[in-house]
Amino acid sequence: MASITTEEIRSSADKQPTDPDAGRPPICGELVTIPTSVAMTAVRYASRPVIDPTEIRNVRCTLQAHPTGDHYGFIVDTAEATSAWTRWNENAGPEIVLVLPDCPATDPEQNAACSEYESHGGGHTWQVDDPWDPAAHEQ
Numbered sequence: 464m465a466s467i468t469t470e471e472i473r474s475s476a477d478k479q480p481t482d483p484d485a486g487r488p489p490i491c492g493e494l495v496t497i498p499t500s501v502a503m504t505a506v507r508y509a510s511r512p513v514i515d516p517t518e519i520r521n522v523r524c525t526l527q528a529h530p531t532g533d534h535y536g537f538i539v540d541t542a543e544a545t546s547a548w549t550r551w552n553e554n555a556g557p558e559i560v561l562v563l564p565d566c567p568a569t570d571p572e573q574n575a576a577c578s579e580y581e582s583h584g585g586g587h588t589w590q591v592d593d594p595w596d597p598a599a600h601e602q
C-alpha cells in the first residue's frame with residue numbers, strides 16, 4: 464500500500480512544469496517520507512477519524528523556494544483552521560508533528576485560501592508556481 468503512494472508522488476516529480484504562465488516564483492518542492500511513528504502521531508490529531516498512516520507518509524515542502532531555513536510539509540488537516548505539519552532540514556529529518564494555524568490569507572481574486580501555515584515564509588499559495596497543482600494549470 465505504501466508503495467502505491469510513493470510511486471504516485473515519484474511519477475509526479477518527474478513531470479516538468481509545462482505551463483510558463485505568470486512569472487510566479489516556483490515552490491521548493493522538497494520531498495520527504497516521514498517515519499511511521501510521526502505519521503501515527505499526526506493521525507491522532509487528524510480531523511478525519513480513520514486514516515491509514517501509510518497514506519500520509521509522503522509530504523513535500525510547498526513553500527516558495529528558499530535557499531535556507533527549514534522545510535515544512537503539510538501532513539493532514541486537524542481541525543477547521545489548523546493542520547498538522549512536519550519540519551526538516553538538511554541536518555535533521557522530519558521527526559516532529561507541529562499543529563499550526565492555517566494561513567489566514569485569501570486570494571482576493573479567486574477567493575481561495577492559502578494552503579500554508581500562519582506566518583509562513585515566501586508567497587501565498589496563489590503567488591507561487593506549484594507545477595503539481597492541477598487547479599493552477601487547468602485554464
Ligand SMILES: [Zn+2]
Binds near residue numbers: 492493524525533535
Ligand atoms: Zn522547502
Ligand SMILES: [Zn+2]
Binds near residue numbers: 580
Ligand atoms: Zn499564506
